[in-house]
Amino acid sequence: MSEATSPAEPSRLLRVTLEGAIMSAVSNALAQVLRAYRGGGAYIDPVALVHFIIIAVITTPPNYKWQLALERNFPTNPKRDNKVVDAREKKDDDKRAANEKETLSITNTIAKFVLDQTIGASLNTIWFIVMINLLRGEGLNHIMTTIQKDFFPMLIAGYKFWPIVTILNLVVVPVEHRMLVGGLAGLAWGVYVSLMNI
Template identity: 35%
Template sequence: MSSPMIRITIQACVLAAASNLMAQLLAEYKSGKPYTIEWVPIIQFIVFTIINCPPNFLWQSYLESSFPSTYLVPSTTALKAAASSDEKELDREEKTHEILEAKLSIRNTIVKLLMDQTIGAAVNTLLFSLVFAGFRGTTLEQATQIAKQDFRGLMTAAWKLWPMVSAVNFTLIKSVETRNLVGSLAGMGWNIYLSLCAGES
């Protein structure tokens, strides 16, 4: 069995390739050009995903371990049993692990959302600009200048999608692995946008 990071990276690579292909077809449809597949940008998006996905997995794992989504509180039935001194029911719930239930931590969820949409988003945006500038054969100085120019526009566009995705992930999805899959699925539309941006640059 492969590690979660490897599984997530493979899934993300497949979705990145599919989204770039769709972006190409969309651009050709809008321009009226005949449909042809350019493999170089598809490979570039796969390479970028291989570079970008593992650090994102580690980042999400860090956020969850540092700011857990839930905390344990006595369950409603356990409180009722305790109030009525029902020792038999309390013993049953303790044996079946029903005596405690998970409750969403609003504070931790807000902290994770803010960190993800500031630090995480900024690093992802800069990495995208630097890597794709590098694909075009620019020097480090030129790549840095391109990243600075692209930063505000990409961040503004990202904040129209990713805060909502992060909010769903942090409140409804329990495992980091599944959150990354949800992010990759939502990222198909985002990657189409990035593909079109990269193609126009």
């Protein structure tokens, strides 16, 4: 059975999606409470809360798959080259490998970082703008105008926050936990985005 279709994959995907939905709900609720505290009004708008949960449920699976694809194509700790060795050399190599820490691939880490902060960030920003406006019942013209108006300000705001989270996530966190760590950092980001959009 291939890695992509391992039995644990659907349950892991379900778990990260549930975590994403919960963290999105919490960040949106926090943003609404902050906004109400600063300017009055109702504390929780259930419609806005549901919109953010729906967006998380839809966007978490492709983002999780994206992280897996980045790691598969650019492993943080690539395995040492396989070479033909006799039994004694292999035993010595195995002992050395057990005693050595895995080596961080700087090239692969940079490649993942650049891809995530360009393609990943751009697609996520556009996807968020499109989805929040579709959920609000807006038409194509309004959505296109909103993308033109909000895309770069949101992307630039993200560049003030996400690069440090991304590099720490890529270097320190195992791939299966990156969505959770990213989601925890996303609580703060979600408050910002919610304040911009609720």
